Amino acid sequence: MKIGFIGLGNMGAPMAANLVKAGHEVTGFDMAEVSIEGVTMASSAAEAATQAQVVITMLPNGQILRHVANEIIPAMTRGAAFLDCSTVDVDSARAVAAQADEAGLLAVDAPVSGGIGGASAGTLTFMAGGSKAAFAMAAPLFDVMGQKAVHCGASGAGQAAKICNNMILGVTMIATCEAFALADKLGLDRDRMFDVVSTSSGYSWSMNAYCPAPGVGPKSPADNGYQPGFAAELMLKDLRLSQQAAGSAGADTPMGQLAEALYTQFVENEDGLGKDFSAMLPRFEQRGRD
Numbered sequence: 001m002k003i004g005f006i007g008l009g010n011m012g013a014p015m016a017a018n019l020v021k022a023g024h025e026v027t028g029f030d031m032a033e034v035s036i037e038g039v040t041m042a043s044s045a046a047e048a049a050t051q052a053q054v055v056i057t058m059l060p061n062g063q064i065l066r067h068v069a070n071e072i073i074p075a076m077t078r079g080a081a082f083l084d085c086s087t088v089d090v091d092s093a094r095a096v097a098a099q100a101d102e103a104g105l106l107a108v109d110a111p112v113s114g115g116i117g118g119a120s121a122g123t124l125t126f127m128a129g130g131s132k133a134a135f136a137m138a139a140p141l142f143d144v145m146g147q148k149a150v151h152c153g154a155s156g157a158g159q160a161a162k163i164c165n166n167m168i169l170g171v172t173m174i175a176t177c178e179a180f181a182l183a184d185k186l187g188l189d190r191d192r193m194f195d196v197v198s199t200s201s202g203y204s205w206s207m208n209a210y211c212p213a214p215g216v217g218p219k220s221p222a223d224n225g226y227q228p229g230f231a232a233e234l235m236l237k238d239l240r241l242s243q244q245a246a247g248s249a250g251a252d253t254p255m256g257q258l259a260e261a262l263y264t265q266f267v268e269n270e271d272g273l274g275k276d277f278s279a280m281l282p283r284f285e286q287r288g289r290d
C-alpha cells in the first residue's frame, strides 16, 4: 500500500519502519528533522498525504491532530483511509472522523497500548473506532504493526477503550504501591506480600506483570531505577483525558479523579517527571499518614 505517516517520534518512527519492512511504500512527515531507513520524507503533511491509500498519524495530542487533519484531509484522495493512532480526547477523535467522512474518506481512531517496545517489535494492541469498512481497510496494517486489534465500535470508541483501560491501570498501580508501603510499615516482607497477592483476589497487571517493588516478581522498570517503561507524565496525560471525558459524559469517577490528582502532584511537585509511573512506590515509602 501507499502510506503517508505523520508524526515520526518515539512511537511513529518504529511503526513506520515496520511498515517499510513489510513491503509498504511509506512517505513520512514530521516537524522535527527525522530520517528512517526506507521512508521517503515529504516537505509537508499535505504532501505526505497526497496519493496515499492510508494516512497514519501518531501525534502528541488532540489539538495538534485537529491542526494536521485540517491540512491533510483536503489533500487526500476520496476513498482513502485516515488512521489516527495517537492518544487524544474522544471529542477530537470524533470531530476529525466527521470531517474525514464529509470529505469521502474512511476514518479510524486506533490508539495503542504496548509502548515503545511494542512499537519496535510490532506487537502493539490497537483499540479501534470507526465503520466496518474503515476497520477492514486498516486491518492488514494493524497486523504488521501489532499483535492484536479490537474493533470497539463507532468513531471515538477506540479512544474511549484506551482511557478506560488506563484509568484502571493508574488506579490499580496507586493501590498496589500504597499497599506495599503499608506492608513495609507493618513489617510484612515484600516477597511474601507478592507471593500472597499475586495469587489472591488482590492480583492485577500492576502487581503480577509490572510489580513496582524492586527485586520482587518479574523484571520491571522498578528493577532498573524506575527508568520508563511508561513514564508518569504519560499516565498523567491519559488520566487527564479520562477525567475530561468523564466530565463531558457526566460520569462519576472518584477513583480516576484521585489518581489524576496524585499523578499531577507526583509529576509537577515531587520529582516524578521522567520516572516510570510505578515510582509511586518510593513516593509512598517516604511519606507518613499526614
Ligand code: NAD
Residues within 6 Å of the ligand: 006, 007, 008, 009, 010, 011, 012, 029, 030, 031, 032, 045, 058, 059, 060, 061, 064, 067, 068, 085, 086, 087, 088, 112, 113, 114, 115, 116, 229, 230, 234, 237
Ligand atoms: P513523540 O513526542 O515522541 O512523537 C510525536 C511526534 O509528532 C514528534 O516527532 C513531533 O515532532 C511530531 N509532531 C508534533 N507536531 C507535529 C505536526 N504538526 N506535524 C507533524 N509532526 C508533528 O510522542 P510518542 O511517544 O511517539 O507518542 C505519540 C502518541 O502515542 C501520543 O499520543 C502518545 O500519548 C501515544 N502513546 C505513546 C506511548 C509511549 O510509550 N510513548 C504509548 C502509547 C501511546
